[in-house]
Amino acid sequence: MKKIIGLAIIATFLNSPAFAGETFVFNQWTLRRNRTEDYDNVDITIYSNNNENYNFSTNKIEIERQGEESLNSFTVHHTGSYVKGSFYEDTRTRIWGTVNTVRNSFIRSQESSAGIR
Known part of the structure; x- marks a missing residue:
């Protein structure tokens, strides 16, 4: 029994990462890659009208005179026009298909620390 307890104590000292007063350095790199793919079906109909x-x-x-000396000789021109109308437009627009989206992200990080325990 004494041998087992002695071996357990020795194993504890050998497996401890650092003793008091020792220096340590920690350096860790992390590399990550993410890829996301989306496939969206689109079917949109837009109705619009214009009236x-x-x-x-x-x-x-317009008054036109015949010569400069005769005040009684003239011609009157009278013109006119009138326009009336309407315009109506009805439009339907349809958009359909598949939208494929691929997103790639790459993350690289480093964590470093040092000190005395």
Whole structure:
């Protein structure tokens, strides 16, 4: 029994990582790589319409004299126009397909420490 206890005590001293007062250095690198793939199906339909009503008119009066000395000889020109209308547009837009997204990330880190125990 004394031999077993003695071996256990010796094994404890041999397996301890550092004794009091010793220096230590810790250095650890970590490398990580992540890859994510997404496949999304898209099916979108957009409906839109445009409705316009418009009207406008113009009038023009022009007086034309016949010579400079005669005030009674002239011609009157009168013109005009009128426009009225409407415009209607109905649109349907459809977008469909698959969107494939691949994301790659790489992480490299280092942790270092030193000291005396």
